[in-house]
Structures are given as C-alpha cells and as structure tokens.
Amino acid sequence: MRQDAAVSGVLRTVAVGALQLEAGGALPEVELAFETWGTLNADASNAVLIQHALTGDTHVAQGSGDEAGWWDALVGPGKPVDTDKYFVVAANMLGGCYGSTGPSSLDPEGVPWGSRFPFVTIRDSVRAEARLADRLGIRRWHAVVGGSLGGARALEWGATYSERVRHCVVVAIGGYSTAEQIALAQAQLLAIRQDPAYNGGDYYGGPAPTAGLGLARRIAHISYRSEPELNFRFGRRGQGAENPLEAPAGAAGRGRYQVESYLDHQANKLVGRFDANSYVALTEALMSHDVGRGRGGMQRALATAKAEFFLASVNSDRLYFPEQSDELARALPGEVPVYTIDAKIGHDGFLTEIGQLGGDLRRRVFTL
Amino acid sequence: MRQDAAVSGVLRTVAVGALQLEAGGALPEVELAFETWGTLNADASNAVLIQHALTGDTHVAQGSGDEAGWWDALVGPGKPVDTDKYFVVAANMLGGCYGSTGPSSLDPEGVPWGSRFPFVTIRDSVRAEARLADRLGIRRWHAVVGGSLGGARALEWGATYSERVRHCVVVAIGGYSTAEQIALAQAQLLAIRQDPAYNGGDYYGGPAPTAGLGLARRIAHISYRSEPELNFRFGRRGQGAENPLEAPAGAAGRGRYQVESYLDHQANKLVGRFDANSYVALTEALMSHDVGRGRGGMQRALATAKAEFFLASVNSDRLYFPEQSDELARALPGEVPVYTIDAKIGHDGFLTEIGQLGGDLRRRVFTL
Incomplete structure (x- = not known):
C-alpha cells in the first residue's frame, strides 16, 4: 500500500478479510479505518501505532487538514512523536463508528449489523490491526502507544505480538478491568x-x-x-x-x-x-480487558514480552488508579518505572496533560 | 401524645398540619410516620431523634418486634444509645415512602400526588419534624443523630432549631452537597x-x-x-x-x-x-443540602448554633469525603473534632461500622 505524506491525517480504509472472534462467531469482512502522518522509511523501522480511547477517533494529530487532533501536544512535526521522523498510524478500533467495521456497518446483505454484531474483544481488534500493519508493510512497530482503552489496546499488542512491538507505551490503565470499572x-x-x-x-x-x-x-x-x-x-x-x-x-x-x-x-x-x-x-470490549486471560495470568502473559514498556498514570485518576499501573509494572519483566502525569483533572489528564510525558518519551522511546 | 414502651419500634403516624415549602408551594396536610423506643422521662430531657438516610426507614432498632434495626449496633437496651435510659424517636422523612406524606400518598381528593408532589427540601422535613417533637412533648432533643442524608437532616436541626438541640451528631456528610454529589x-x-x-x-x-x-x-x-x-x-x-x-x-x-x-x-x-x-x-432534597443557603454561608449559619457537635467520617468514603466533614468542623464554633470510622467498605461504613463510634458517643453525648 502506497504511503503519501500528502494524505497526512486523512481517513482511509482497508479491507483485512474475515475474522474469527475470541468469544465465538466471526465477521465475514472486516474493514479498518485509519489515518497516517509522515513517511514510512526504507526499512519500515519508524512506524508508530497510536491507539484511541473509548470514544476517540483516528484523528490523533492535525495533519494536512485544518481539524485539530486529540493528541496534538504529543504528535506532529517537531513534537515528541515527530511526524517528520516517524510514520504514525492510528486505526479505528474494531466495533467503532469512525470508519472501521462496527454495529452500524452493513453486513454482506447490506443491512446494518445492529443487534447481530458479535462480541468483539480488544484482542480481536489487535488481530485485525496486525493485518493492517501487514498491508502497510510494517513488520514491527517502533512503538505502540495508547491511553485508557487505547492503553489496553497497546498492552494487548505487546502481549499478543511480542516480536512486533519495540516499545509499548501504556498510559492511564492497568493490566485488566477491575470490579469497579x-x-x-x-x-x-x-x-x-x-x-x-x-x-x-x-x-x-x-x-x-x-x-x-x-x-x-x-x-x-x-x-x-x-x-x-x-x-x-x-x-x-x-x-x-x-x-x-x-x-x-x-x-x-x-x-x-x-x-x-x-x-x-x-x-x-x-x-x-x-x-x-x-x-x-x-465498552463490552473494555470490560473484557485482561491481558492475562487464558495466558496463566498477567505475569505469565507478559513474561516473554519483548517490548520495552513505558507506563504512566495520572496522579488524580480515580477510574484507572495509579496503583493499577504500578501493579502492571510489577508484573512486567525487569524494572519498569511508572511515569506520573501530575494533573488535578483526573483520568482525562491522559488527554489534556499528555505533553508532560513529552520529555521522557523523547528520552526513552522516540530518540530519532 | 401518650408514650408507651410496649409499642417500641412500631410504626405510627401523626398529622402535623399544612406546610408551606421552602421552594414554593405547600402541602395541605402532612403526616409523619415514626417509631419510638424507650420512655420519655418526666422533664422530657432524654429524647433522641435518629435520622435515616436516603433509602432508610424508621426502623432504627429492633424494639418489641422481631425485625432487626439498621442501627442495632448503636441503639437498643444497653447499647450506646441506651433505650433503657433514652427515649429514641425516628421519623420518616417528608417525601419518603415509609409512612410519611410523600408522592405515593393521596392528595385531599384521594388521588396519589405523583408528578404533582412539590419539591421538598431537608429544611421542610425538619420543620415538619419539629411539629412532631411538639406533639411528643419534646421541647429540646438531648441529641439529633444521623448519617449521610440523615446527617444532613441532623445538621439542619442544629442550624434551624438551635435552642432545641443539645447534641448534634453528624456522620459521613459535610455542610453541603458538592458538585460531584x-x-x-x-x-x-x-x-x-x-x-x-x-x-x-x-x-x-x-x-x-x-x-x-x-x-x-x-x-x-x-x-x-x-x-x-x-x-x-x-x-x-x-x-x-x-x-x-x-x-x-x-x-x-x-x-x-x-x-x-x-x-x-x-x-x-x-x-x-x-x-x-x-x-x-x-434525592432532590439531598442535592439541595446546603446548611448555609440563605444564611450567609455555612460559617454564619452555624455561628449561633447552641448544640455541641459530634462529627465523624468514614476514612474510605469516596462519596462524602472525610475532608468535607473536616471543612464542616472548621465552620463550626469552637474546636470540634472529627471522629473516624476506620473501614475499608466506603461510605456504607456509617451503617456497617457505626459501632466503632459507640465508646466516643457514650463519653461525649450519651452519658446517662
């Protein structure tokens, strides 16, 4: 698939075929919507996947159009995730409503799926996203990055495709959805x-x-x-x-x-x-979030993860408590620090205050 | 009105007349349902009013029947609020569904109030309860006690009828409902x-x-x-x-x-x-909770309160944060300590762990 910086931050879709689903059933034809920024380099080593949260979309950064992106403080020319150096990809999650196959999509008979749309998990979406990576010629991501549900998606990438993720950046979420969540x-x-x-x-x-x-x-x-x-x-x-x-x-x-x-x-x-x-x-997918499910628990699921992990939490978060990020850090191999976003706002600090992580991300992950 | 320990913990009702309401409108006939335990003494100095929370009822303690009370750990023979010594009263809040006039009550034409039931505040209920006290021959309560919404009701007693409350016990609530509440x-x-x-x-x-x-x-x-x-x-x-x-x-x-x-x-x-x-x-009444409303703020509202205040919070409460009880304490005249219920459960600790306050309540409030 041809990459072109002229379509930076513009929504496109790609068909990735049929998908058997973790909880049973299948989707006969899956399309993923995505946007890209920057240019993939010759050895495809500069690709970054950024994962949106529950009601987020693929428009992470402004790109060639006028519309602001939701992580403009993090992603763009000269930003910590520098789109002059990195090829950034954002895909709409499977089941979403920003272009990827979801309940409002038409089934093969041309009828919206509605109540017949099957239960999809985060792992299902990550498997579809791996096919998108294949189509884009990306064997291994330099980094997969996300906050909240996007962080869960990043973590599942790190666990499911250990060889395909060099850095895994998980912000404002732990290794599983808790009883309260x-x-x-x-x-x-x-x-x-x-x-x-x-x-x-x-x-x-x-x-x-x-x-x-x-x-x-x-x-x-x-x-x-x-x-x-x-x-x-x-x-x-x-x-x-x-x-x-x-x-x-x-x-x-x-x-x-x-x-x-x-x-x-x-x-x-x-x-x-x-x-x-x-x-x-x-929301059902997020409830199912549990990186250790069917893998002998969180620690065993992550024991062989090859990625370098970068974790962060918001110190005022009362939905995804910092302690849950700390627990995830302890389950990871080696010593993994948890960076702190210092914000009074609560969980949404992962959106509004992401710039606070810029320096540490440049030092640890985005070093080009 | 005759008091009789044989009807201990049995629901009765009393008509307290028409009530003009704080937010406008009126109720033409108000009945309050209540239960009592113990016997009022000759100078009516041993009366205690216990205020229930949002979905609570008047059955604070077991009494002569079989049904357990929701504060049996606090109220009963030999308990911190000893019904062998104190005359305990609990009234269903105005607007409730445990016997007092509320939306399911019949209007003067014999039709349930339903959508026509007017907006009642905690102060409205406290004014109705003052008439119940009159009917019972209680000029001044030895103590008014409550937790959560019941604590707000107790606090309103202390502010509205300063001369009629000797001890005011406010558990697990502050001086007003916050934005989050x-x-x-x-x-x-x-x-x-x-x-x-x-x-x-x-x-x-x-x-x-x-x-x-x-x-x-x-x-x-x-x-x-x-x-x-x-x-x-x-x-x-x-x-x-x-x-x-x-x-x-x-x-x-x-x-x-x-x-x-x-x-x-x-x-x-x-x-x-x-x-x-x-x-x-x-719930609307609880949203309106603000002891300082129309009184120049919390501090001025409470500056002339004659009651001795006993405040307590649950250290794991994330609905009525301990800080809100501390703020209320600072607004009160004199030095008012805030006792702590040490419980992991959260706000409901004011129900499940009320026994922890027994010793301090005996020392400070229920000294007979």
Whole structure:
C-alpha cells in the first residue's frame, strides 16, 4: 500500500478479510479505518501505532487538514512523536463508528449489523490491526502507544505480538478491568439498553437512543474527572440565571445546577458524534480487558514480552488508579518505572496533560 | 401524645398540619410516620431523634418486634444509645415512602400526588419534624443523630432549631452537597425519569419504573462502596458458572461478571421496597443540602448554633469525603473534632461500622 505524506491525517480504509472472534462467531469482512502522518522509511523501522480511547477517533494529530487532533501536544512535526521522523498510524478500533467495521456497518446483505454484531474483544481488534500493519508493510512497530482503552489496546499488542512491538507505551490503565470499572461500565450499558429507542440494538432508520447514550456519557464523564476538579469548577452554583430551588418561568421542574448543565453539554456532544451500539461494543470490549486471560495470568502473559514498556498514570485518576499501573509494572519483566502525569483533572489528564510525558518519551522511546 | 414502651419500634403516624415549602408551594396536610423506643422521662430531657438516610426507614432498632434495626449496633437496651435510659424517636422523612406524606400518598381528593408532589427540601422535613417533637412533648432533643442524608437532616436541626438541640451528631456528610454529589444524583434522577414507565411520576396503578430505579440504585451503590472493597470481593470473576465471554445456553448476550450480579441484586432489593418518586424527591432534597443557603454561608449559619457537635467520617468514603466533614468542623464554633470510622467498605461504613463510634458517643453525648 502506497504511503503519501500528502494524505497526512486523512481517513482511509482497508479491507483485512474475515475474522474469527475470541468469544465465538466471526465477521465475514472486516474493514479498518485509519489515518497516517509522515513517511514510512526504507526499512519500515519508524512506524508508530497510536491507539484511541473509548470514544476517540483516528484523528490523533492535525495533519494536512485544518481539524485539530486529540493528541496534538504529543504528535506532529517537531513534537515528541515527530511526524517528520516517524510514520504514525492510528486505526479505528474494531466495533467503532469512525470508519472501521462496527454495529452500524452493513453486513454482506447490506443491512446494518445492529443487534447481530458479535462480541468483539480488544484482542480481536489487535488481530485485525496486525493485518493492517501487514498491508502497510510494517513488520514491527517502533512503538505502540495508547491511553485508557487505547492503553489496553497497546498492552494487548505487546502481549499478543511480542516480536512486533519495540516499545509499548501504556498510559492511564492497568493490566485488566477491575470490579469497579466493570460496575461503572454495566451502569452505562444499562442506561443505553434501557432506552426504548435502543430496541435491542436495531434502531438504525429510526430514532437513536440519545437519552440512554447521554446518560451513559454522564456516568462515564464523572468518573473521568476528579472530585476537586468538579467542585472547583462548578461548586453548587446554578446555571446562569437558573435557580435550582425554583421552577424556571413557564417550565416544569427546577433550574439546573451548573454541573448538571455541564454534564448535559458533555452528553449532547457525544450523542451528536457517536453511535450507541459502538459505545456498547467498545465498552463490552473494555470490560473484557485482561491481558492475562487464558495466558496463566498477567505475569505469565507478559513474561516473554519483548517490548520495552513505558507506563504512566495520572496522579488524580480515580477510574484507572495509579496503583493499577504500578501493579502492571510489577508484573512486567525487569524494572519498569511508572511515569506520573501530575494533573488535578483526573483520568482525562491522559488527554489534556499528555505533553508532560513529552520529555521522557523523547528520552526513552522516540530518540530519532 | 401518650408514650408507651410496649409499642417500641412500631410504626405510627401523626398529622402535623399544612406546610408551606421552602421552594414554593405547600402541602395541605402532612403526616409523619415514626417509631419510638424507650420512655420519655418526666422533664422530657432524654429524647433522641435518629435520622435515616436516603433509602432508610424508621426502623432504627429492633424494639418489641422481631425485625432487626439498621442501627442495632448503636441503639437498643444497653447499647450506646441506651433505650433503657433514652427515649429514641425516628421519623420518616417528608417525601419518603415509609409512612410519611410523600408522592405515593393521596392528595385531599384521594388521588396519589405523583408528578404533582412539590419539591421538598431537608429544611421542610425538619420543620415538619419539629411539629412532631411538639406533639411528643419534646421541647429540646438531648441529641439529633444521623448519617449521610440523615446527617444532613441532623445538621439542619442544629442550624434551624438551635435552642432545641443539645447534641448534634453528624456522620459521613459535610455542610453541603458538592458538585460531584450533585452530578451523581443527576445521573440517578435521569435513570428514573428516562424510564418510560415513570410517566413523569404518574405511574401509580400501572407498572412501576423498576428498570430506572434499579439503574439509579446501581449508580448510587457503586459510590457507597470503595474501589478496593468491590475489587476484593468480586475481582473479574464470572457469576457462578456464567462466563462473561460467552452467551449462556439458550440466552442472548454474555454471562455476567460477579460484580454485575451483585449490583443486579442490590437493584432488585431496592426496587422491591422503595417508591421511585420518593427516590426522586429525597434525592432532590439531598442535592439541595446546603446548611448555609440563605444564611450567609455555612460559617454564619452555624455561628449561633447552641448544640455541641459530634462529627465523624468514614476514612474510605469516596462519596462524602472525610475532608468535607473536616471543612464542616472548621465552620463550626469552637474546636470540634472529627471522629473516624476506620473501614475499608466506603461510605456504607456509617451503617456497617457505626459501632466503632459507640465508646466516643457514650463519653461525649450519651452519658446517662
């Protein structure tokens, strides 16, 4: 497949064939959507795979268009992941809604998969991504990098394709989803599934389950931010002129607290850009995250990993606690330090404060 | 009103008249349900009011029947709040569903209030409870005691009826609901209101919004327990023979994680015993919790409080953080220590580990 810096940061798709799935069943035709930045060098040794999180997309860095990327602080010309030197690839996760095969894709009969879309795990997506790497002529990634669910995807690369990952950068996630992470995910799944518009997943062509997806996002967003962050920004204030102890003129109910309005806004933003079935599929995949599953546990799964690991956590993260990154570090061969993103915001610090890791990443991983 | 130890721990109701409400509107006839234990002494100086939390009821202690009480470790014969010495009263909060006037009560025309039930605050309930105290011949409580929402109710007593509270015991809650507590409450309210069976609150006579209330409870319950508690108890295990990576025989979807089954159980238990509209009403009241509202802030609201305050927090509480109890202590006149319940479980330690406060409560508050 021809690489061209002129299409830097532009979405393309590639067919990677049929895929047998870990939890059973198969997808007859899988397409992966991806973007690239920079140019693959002659010996294909400068390729970097960047993995997005739950509701993320492939637009990691700005590239040749105008749209900002979600990790512009990390990826771009002259940035720590320097696209003048590295060939950067980002793929939409299998099951997603940003171009890769997912529940809203058409099945071979031309009907959206909807409720019939099978259970896909992170490992399934990584296996599809390995075929993308083959198509791109990349035998071994210089680095696979991700935060949150993207970090789980990076870690699975390191465990599944030990020979194909030189550096594995795992930010703000541990080696498995914990009971609490599963519990919070269950609440989000129920919020969507209990929306009557969801219709078991077969809502394409009808109204989308926006209320359910919006509630799922609210639940999630609270967990992405720290308590002090929410309290500092919003406290108990009412939204604008709204009074939480009074009904607004001509309306039922009471005025909103500012934090309610903020979460309404977060919910509405996501509902406008994300498919509820993909939210379910990727959340189920994240619940299944367990690098040690079927491999004799986390330590044995990683004992033969050839990659050099770079771990980091956000010190205010109360969804993926720093202790979980520390536990992962202890399970890895050798001495693996855990770098700290110092941020008050909580888990989302892996997005907003990723620049803090720039120096250490240049020294340890991106040394060209 | 005649007091009789033979009716110890038995539910009774008393009419306390019409009530103008803080946020506007009125209730034409308010009844409060309550239980008592022990005997009021001649000068009515041994009365203790115990305030239940969000989904709690009036059955604080076992009494003359067989049913266990939710604070049996604290209240009963020979217990720290010794019902051989103290006359203990517990009232169902206004808006509740354990006997006091609430959304499921009949209006003067004999129709359930449902969607027409007005917004009641904690202060409204405390004003109704003051009339109950009048009816019982209690001018001044020896102590008002509560945890979580019950603690907010106790604190409002201390601020609203400064002369009527000798000791004010506030456990596992601060002086106001924070942005995060409001945010978590909003998610729970939406879970109920988005259930089509809720029908704006007018579901009596039809199916109840059990799915929505169950989801609200799951969201809440996660916040009541600590992350280590959930992970220690459940980890990533499947429920019994269920496999979270496989569809159960003859069923759709996958098997459940143990923590999902646990939360299903918590949800089902609550749905079987609690009214969704009361959950909404009391959650709205809790969101409004702010002892300083309309009083020039927390410090000024409490500057003239005559009660001796006894504060305590649970060291693993991540819903009502110990820091919020510390902040309340600093706002109170004089030096007020904050006692610690040392428990791994999280917020629910105010229920399961209340016995830890027994010695200090005997020394400081219940000295008879």
